[in-house]
Amino acid sequence: MIRELSYAEAVREALRQEMQADERVFILGEDIGVYGGAFGVTDGLLAEFGPERIRDTPISEAAITGCAIGAAVTGLRPVLEIQFSDFITLAMEQLVLQAAKLRYMFGGKARVPMVVRTPGGSGTGAAAQHSESLEAWFAHVPGLKVVAPSTPADAKGLLISSIRDDNPVIFFEHKLLYRTRGPVPEETAAIPLGLADVKREGADATIVATSGMVTRALGAADRLAQDGVSVEVIDPRTLRPLDTDTILASVRKTGRVVIVYEAVKTLGIGAEIAARIAESEALYSLQAPIVRLGGQECPIPYNRALERAAVPQQEDIVAAVRQVLAA
Amino acid sequence: MIRELSYAEAVREALRQEMQADERVFILGEDIGVYGGAFGVTDGLLAEFGPERIRDTPISEAAITGCAIGAAVTGLRPVLEIQFSDFITLAMEQLVLQAAKLRYMFGGKARVPMVVRTPGGSGTGAAAQHSESLEAWFAHVPGLKVVAPSTPADAKGLLISSIRDDNPVIFFEHKLLYRTRGPVPEETAAIPLGLADVKREGADATIVATSGMVTRALGAADRLAQDGVSVEVIDPRTLRPLDTDTILASVRKTGRVVIVYEAVKTLGIGAEIAARIAESEALYSLQAPIVRLGGQECPIPYNRALERAAVPQQEDIVAAVRQVLAA
Amino acid sequence: MVVQGLSTDNAVKMLQTMHVIRAFEERADDLFAHGRVHGTMHLSAGQEAVATGVCTALRAGDYLLSTHRGHGHCIARGADVRRMMAEFLGKETGYCRGRGGSMHIADVDEGILGANGIVAGGLPLATGVGLSIHMRRGTQVCVVFFGDGAANEGAFHESLNLASVWTLPVIYVCENNQYAMSMPVHTSMKIERIADRAAAYGLPGEQVNGMDVLAVYDAATRAVERARQGGGPTLLECLTYRYRGHSKSDAQRYRTREEIETWRARDPIVQYERRLVADGLLSPEDGDQFARRAREAIDDAVRFAESSPEPDPATLLDGVYA
Amino acid sequence: MVVQGLSTDNAVKMLQTMHVIRAFEERADDLFAHGRVHGTMHLSAGQEAVATGVCTALRAGDYLLSTHRGHGHCIARGADVRRMMAEFLGKETGYCRGRGGSMHIADVDEGILGANGIVAGGLPLATGVGLSIHMRRGTQVCVVFFGDGAANEGAFHESLNLASVWTLPVIYVCENNQYAMSMPVHTSMKIERIADRAAAYGLPGEQVNGMDVLAVYDAATRAVERARQGGGPTLLECLTYRYRGHSKSDAQRYRTREEIETWRARDPIVQYERRLVADGLLSPEDGDQFARRAREAIDDAVRFAESSPEPDPATLLDGVYA
Ligand SMILES: Cc1ncc(C[n+]2csc(CCOP(=O)(O)OP(=O)(O)O)c2C)c(N)n1
Numbered sequence A, B: 001m002i003r004e005l006s007y008a009e010a011v012r013e014a015l016r017q018e019m020q021a022d023e024r025v026f027i028l029g030e031d032i033g034v035y036g037g038a039f040g041v042t043d044g045l046l047a048e049f050g051p052e053r054i055r056d057t058p059i060s061e062a063a064i065t066g067c068a069i070g071a072a073v074t075g076l077r078p079v080l081e082i083q084f085s086d087f088i089t090l091a092m093e094q095l096v097l098q099a100a101k102l103r104y105m106f107g108g109k110a111r112v113p114m115v116v117r118t119p120g121g122s123g124t125g126a127a128a129q130h131s132e133s134l135e136a137w138f139a140h141v142p143g144l145k146v147v148a149p150s151t152p153a154d155a156k157g158l159l160i161s162s163i164r165d166d167n168p169v170i171f172f173e174h175k176l177l178y179r180t181r182g183p184v185p186e187e188t189a190a191i192p193l194g195l196a197d198v199k200r201e202g203a204d205a206t207i208v209a210t211s212g213m214v215t216r217a218l219g220a221a222d223r224l225a226q227d228g229v230s231v232e233v234i235d236p237r238t239l240r241p242l243d244t245d246t247i248l249a250s251v252r253k254t255g256r257v258v259i260v261y262e263a264v265k266t267l268g269i270g271a272e273i274a275a276r277i278a279e280s281e282a283l284y285s286l287q288a289p290i291v292r293l294g295g296q297e298c299p300i301p302y303n304r305a306l307e308r309a310a311v312p313q314q315e316d317i318v319a320a321v322r323q324v325l326a327a
Numbered sequence C, D: 001m002v003v004q005g006l007s008t009d010n011a012v013k014m015l016q017t018m019h020v021i022r023a024f025e026e027r028a029d030d031l032f033a034h035g036r037v038h039g040t041m042h043l044s045a046g047q048e049a050v051a052t053g054v055c056t057a058l059r060a061g062d063y064l065l066s067t068h069r070g071h072g073h074c075i076a077r078g079a080d081v082r083r084m085m086a087e088f089l090g091k092e093t094g095y096c097r098g099r100g101g102s103m104h105i106a107d108v109d110e111g112i113l114g115a116n117g118i119v120a121g122g123l124p125l126a127t128g129v130g131l132s133i134h135m136r137r138g139t140q141v142c143v144v145f146f147g148d149g150a151a152n153e154g155a156f157h158e159s160l161n162l163a164s165v166w167t168l169p170v171i172y173v174c175e176n177n178q179y180a181m182s183m184p185v186h187t188s189m190k191i192e193r194i195a196d197r198a199a200a201y202g203l204p205g206e207q208v209n210g211m212d213v214l215a216v217y218d219a220a221t222r223a224v225e226r227a228r229q230g231g232g233p234t235l236l237e238c239l240t241y242r243y244r245g246h247s248k249s250d251a252q253r254y255r256t257r258e259e260i261e262t263w264r265a266r267d268p269i270v271q272y273e274r275r276l277v278a279d280g281l282l283s284p285e286d287g288d289q290f291a292r293r294a295r296e297a298i299d300d301a302v303r304f305a306e307s308s309p310e311p312d313p314a315t316l317l318d319g320v321y322a
């Protein structure tokens, strides 16, 4: 039987194996060395690879992002850790105006093989400036790829692909997932970017869920199964490019859709998913209006009960599926 | 008859009148003084109000944004000009983690009455780093308001409301609109934020268009009228909060929708508009899949023909309306 | 009067304040260890002299912006420890109605414009507060605290430059506690004194012993005075040390026990207490009593916080917009 | 040999290069005035000595990052004026296949990693290039140009600090042309010499006369040598002046005609030509001939560009992803 790893361990294993296999790969970021990263993801890598390739940086998010880009353009394959995804707000110019556009602006010339790994999401009581889910911003930017794994196996396989990709990839990890465990292959099996995964097959309704919401969606599906409702759960895994086909196929089958994501509802990834359904022929299969469950229209509050109320919970998903079934 | 102003003049008149009426209002930004702003919008204001209230800044987008926030929190009403909306990427942390969230994080205490005026859009041959349409990012952020006027009258009336609003407002002007002319009331008539405007009534199809696309949509409607097609054109004007009711009412009436925006199609404002239709009862009125016309999935290229091909043109809109009518 | 301009009252009050800060931080640690806190925290034990010395140099109406490690700043500026503790525990009676937590404590009415979760995030805001005072021809000043790590952020550079060219009444107080999380300050920059960065903006910079509350008070008073008189901003670097780990979980593999002990031997509270006793302003028993009273005040604050109501989830959307 | 290490060939070539830059800029202006350009441009006439002096100090394999005002940098680094002109006119034969235009000319294969439309946007990238050289134990160096205005961006601060702590082979060349668009440098910062900012990062800073190509060459050579030997980064400030407006439309209300004339009297090309003649390296006729040949080369470039095909709109999405 396949051994189990935590999500954090799976990320670390991908990093380690890619670094062993390709000396161009290196990691930079704040407190990733002796500290092992704010969430312990890079723990032990300093000892194995030394301070040149596990490179602690001063607190300078814009410049360290630029460092990754400059290194990537000249032949290395940096993996940058941004300690909390909120802090990526300090590197938007470098990521969006430089990394994403260099190749295009130069007439298709440069390559920017870099990965930005960064933990997103709420649930740890870290409040409004440490709990953002910003993936939709990046999914809006041509030139970038955006990945958001929900399981340890996906984390490993998708990170391997991201590191091997010749484009800038923003790789969103989720704080609440770091300690979740699951089977992870030992070998370096890449999972291709751009492919959604059907996490559970079902016939009555489709839930499209991302990142931390996938577990809750599966929990909701279990709960609904007790009442004889068969729910299909799809995890896009890559948000740019988005695997529309897999989603539409499921919609055509079930005719009922709930989209669940943690980011603020308005213009979160669910907006795009709903729009792609509504502009396709799958529209004709819909038996009920689409339901989007996104984060509430507020910053993430500190208090635990408020924080919980700010993002979709399993019971909200159950209720939403009942709603689309009732229509 | 009401006198005509250009869009740039309308913006300037709103600034001047609000500065005359309220001494707490001041402007800061790069080259807004003796230069008059990169697009000439603040021309003449230095002479009238002096260098304290028309405050030229060094090139430090993050800090000047922070300056606006700090001044707003302590009782002033700053209007910040960011020279090209692309450069707002350097101020995301201050705008999104500070301005948008301060009040909430402080338990509903501080007020942040500030406006960020900034020109967006392509069409001037300024290439990929000076042609972004980034409004969707901000419309994703609770705590901010987002405005994007398409006519001189809207520019004036909405800017007045934005300056009087006690929240941070991101006010997107469009470079190609600056020289367009239209009737503008002389008095300081505020147009409330959050209200869409039906720019043209029609019965057969609805076009929802924003900013620079409104003119093209109206042009398309004219063209289609020659063939007896009656098109309704709706300009949301405010993107956060978004006036969903006006849009849904039109959809219920026409059953056919084209959404036109210049920003990259994926996760541009049209994604949210399509999603709101698809999750409402208006879904049942749809006679055809929604068509979104957004910017192509690429950075804005320099060459004029490529640049034109990168964003929706009037003929694309005409074709899209024909498509929803044919379905 | 132990230094120029310091009243005996204030001299004694500074010691009391430092005790309250220490007691708050120790109790916070304790509450955390007992699983009573959902969230994170950054403790300032060891750094009390900086907060206390600087804030004693301020007067009513002045503004203050703080950091993620901000409990001490707020206490020294006169914040109510009950409402602070309630905020720490996420209660409706907290300064932010439980919305902000440790990293966002603010008392807007009293000019405490918030702790800040973003390293260097407060510097641009403070610069704007300075601009606002300047434009209103006010006589207030604005103090902003930040760490040694923050001095490598672009926001530091842009803010100090702006404050300099506009001659704004802002005092930029760098708490150089030797580390940014795990990174030693000498690894994060190749200069000896952060205060020297002031020269890059044409403004005065001064480095002081941040374990000596009188030295801090003295330097801060001069900087505040200069700012109030229209002399513009100052960069004040205070050399200090944090006793605890960076935040809730920190194995502290980046420093040695000996190093910690060396700094603890220079404890700002112990040192200052000795000094006051030596100067005859205090009896040795007074010091113990201050410590006890401080702990009692914190006990009371915890009782208040724990007996306070939780926010009602129905109010989730309160305060997003004005 | 007019300065240490400069061959006669290179001494003469520098003059030719400056003539080509001047001719390019004048023709660009002209094309623009005649409505032949859709887009914007930033001309570097007056600043030729900086680009030329710095780039002459480089060797094959070295990297260069440029700015919005980048034509001169590319020409001095050996870029083909035909492909540059084609890019300026948005043609398929341009360096960027017409996708980039004036602000994004790049020759990645030759280490010209692009002009940059973002003020100070190239500094973090250059720092990364330096890191890459450093990690690969390379002997190349990286030069990045930026303006006086750019020195107030956070990216300047963060980049120089990083390059310093990691001892990276990067030469940060500040072209202080006295203005950032309309803002005079003494209004944007309260220090006399931008080079002095180097001290904030513990690295060498030097200010040179940017109208004197030999002075620039000399200082750049020393900085390049230091970087190549593992001595780390340098901040090199070159005092210079742009003759034209900031970009396509600029009423230049922020400066006087007299000021422009004063600087023009120190024209880098005229001065250097005199010097070479005085040193006997050149006859007075040679200079005129260089100017004429430069104009001819640009004529040829314009012909090439104008006769080149437009990009095919069907290729719009080419090159978004690798
Ligand atoms: C922009 C940003 N980057 C990183 C962090 C994570 N972080 C929080 S505190 C800290 C260390 C800050 O060091 P310093 O400025 O010296 O303050 P200290 O913690 O020592 O008081 C880090 C890296 C953050 N909160 N914000």
Ligand SMILES: Cc1ncc(C[n+]2csc(CCOP(=O)(O)OP(=O)(O)O)c2C)c(N)n1
Pocket: B030, B059, B061, B083, B087, B090, D068, D069, D117, D118, D119, D120, D146, D147, D148, D149, D150, D151, D175, D177, D179, D180, D181, D246
């Ligand atoms: C981040 C950013 N802010 C503003 C601008 C607009 N802008 C372009 S060039 C320029 C002036 C730059 O001044 P300086 O750095 O001195 O270079 P110079 O133009 O004098 O060569 C400005 C404000 C920009 N391109 N990028």
Ligand SMILES: [Mg+2]
Pocket: C147, C148, C149, C175, C176, C177, C178, C179, C180, C181
């Ligand atoms: Mg520190």
Ligand SMILES: [Mg+2]
Pocket: D147, D148, D149, D175, D176, D177, D178, D179, D180, D181
């Ligand atoms: Mg300049």
